[in-house]
Amino acid sequence: MRRAQRSRQETLALRRQLIGSSCKLFFSDDPVKIVKAKGQYMYDEKGRQYLDCINNVAHVGHCHPDIVKAAHEQNQLLNTNSRYLHDNVVDYAERLSKTLPEKLCTFYFLNSGSEANDLALRMARQYTKHEDVIVLDQSELCDRDLYKSKDQVMKDIHKNWLKMKSLEIVNAIIVTFCMCSNITCYMFQIAAFFVESLPSVGGQIIPPAGYFQKVAEHVHKAGGIFIADEIQVGFGRVGKHFWAFQLQGEDFVPDIVTMGKPIGNGHPIACVATTKEIAEAFAATGVEYFNTFGGNPVSCAVGLAVLDVIEKEHLQAHATEVGNFLMNLLNQQKIKHPIIGDVRGTGLFIGVDLIKDQAERTPATAAAEYLITRLKEEYILLSTDGPGRNVLKFKPPMCFSMEDAKFVVDAIDNILTDMEKQCLSQ
Known part of the structure; x- marks a missing residue:
């Protein structure tokens, strides 16, 4: 008989007990338990759908x-x-x-x-x-x-x-x-x-x-x-x-x-x-x-x-088309939000620098961490990299679509706008 599925907290407790502590999880303070995936989407134990923007391992799509x-x-x-x-x-x-x-x-x-x-x-x-x-x-x-x-x-x-x-x-x-x-x-x-x-x-x-x-x-x-x-x-x-x-x-x-x-x-x-x-x-x-x-x-x-x-599935051409679309959307956000210092990439390999100031380009590490945490709450999985952990990295499955690109950039726009309002109010 198949064992009943553990709760997220039970799985997390067993992992902390049995798996080496140097083996890190995404969102380690509040990890997502993923039980299923398809294409560019992943699903947790409660059936909630997450847009996967970082899983370059599932290259042509999860469970193709x-x-x-x-x-x-x-x-x-x-x-x-x-x-x-x-x-x-x-x-x-x-x-x-x-x-x-x-x-x-x-x-x-x-x-x-x-x-x-x-x-x-x-x-x-x-x-x-x-x-x-x-x-x-x-x-x-x-x-x-x-x-x-x-x-x-x-x-x-x-x-x-x-x-x-x-x-x-x-x-x-x-x-x-x-x-x-x-x-x-x-x-x-x-x-x-x-x-x-x-x-x-x-x-x-x-x-x-x-x-x-x-x-x-x-x-x-x-x-x-x-x-x-x-x-x-x-x-x-x-x-x-x-x-x-x-x-x-x-x-x-x-x-x-x-x-x-x-x-x-x-x-x-x-x-x-x-x-x-x-x-x-x-x-x-x-x-x-x-x-x-x-x-x-x-x-x-x-x-x-x-x-x-x-x-x-002509995925090289698709990567060019969707990647260019995503880069254009992100560059529009760069004009709107001073925290975005640089947008760079090719195809579906794209990085977005978050910085504290345009002159010194000091990494906005805490802001980047806050942003990806907020995105997770919107059911979007994104992560950071770079020496300052301030670069948003996009390396999604190659089936990532223009609709997906617009969805994630709209969410980034909304969160950055909220962050700017909070800074003004303080």
Whole structure:
């Protein structure tokens, strides 16, 4: 018999008792208990519908019937250790290869984006015979000691990204790497530059065109390779292109690309794509790389279904159309509400900076937290990111509609208007 559903408070109490305290919940002071989801909507234990503006894992929509069907049908036939020969893994690798530059033609399948990044780092160190890795400050990777250069080569200039002009940003990066190249002769060499193609944790950042090319040039001179992390922003989210690194131009090709999250629409699958040269150097260790269920028949069936849905439902074009509409609505709010300092993004990857003052651009952290709490009360799920936790981040399922965009922006407008009235009355 199926156990009766626990109350929200019972579930929360058990979680606090049994799950590690470092595993955080959204809205930790008053978490939402989600029991069902469909498309861009999620439902709590009382059946209340929430608009999901942040779940980039459910890439083509929560519980998409085509994805559920693909997993179910393959599960009925076979799911087993990845060492057995099976069509799905090669079919999926072939389909993925058609979305990527020709140079990126060798694939490794895993279970999560974190595993993919770990493997990419191992490959970089084996291929280059170097140890040090450069990451952007305020990125997902820099929070993990594994990815920090032992000599702290560079702490980056993230805090200045929004203040500096694009050319100045590029010049600052080039100067930093030139310094690293000079030091190379005497101290160390670089294994890799590791970057999200669109830095998300850093605050929904859009690097200027040409930035990656310049960085890659200096990284290669210093003996390293360029790793593009597409775990949050790949698979057509940016609209114009299938991969976010392609926003830099056709002349830019990373040495390794890592994938996760949207690749399986919630199913645990991830991937590393790289060159033959790097793959052969990795194999030359003589140590087998083995991932028990990475690339298993069910995972690859799901991955193929995700690619089918993106194509069949024209989700790249949809991301461009709806994303542009959402950006226009948000820019109208920027004119109306001084707390909005910047609106930036591409496709369905959008960030909204909330600031205390236009001159210093001091992060309005408390106001951002208050806003997302109020939005939750309006049954809209949104979250913040960035070093000041003041950037509203939009990364909804790709089926997010124009009606959804208008609904959430109207709610933001109303809440900001209330906040301004309260400030005046005080």
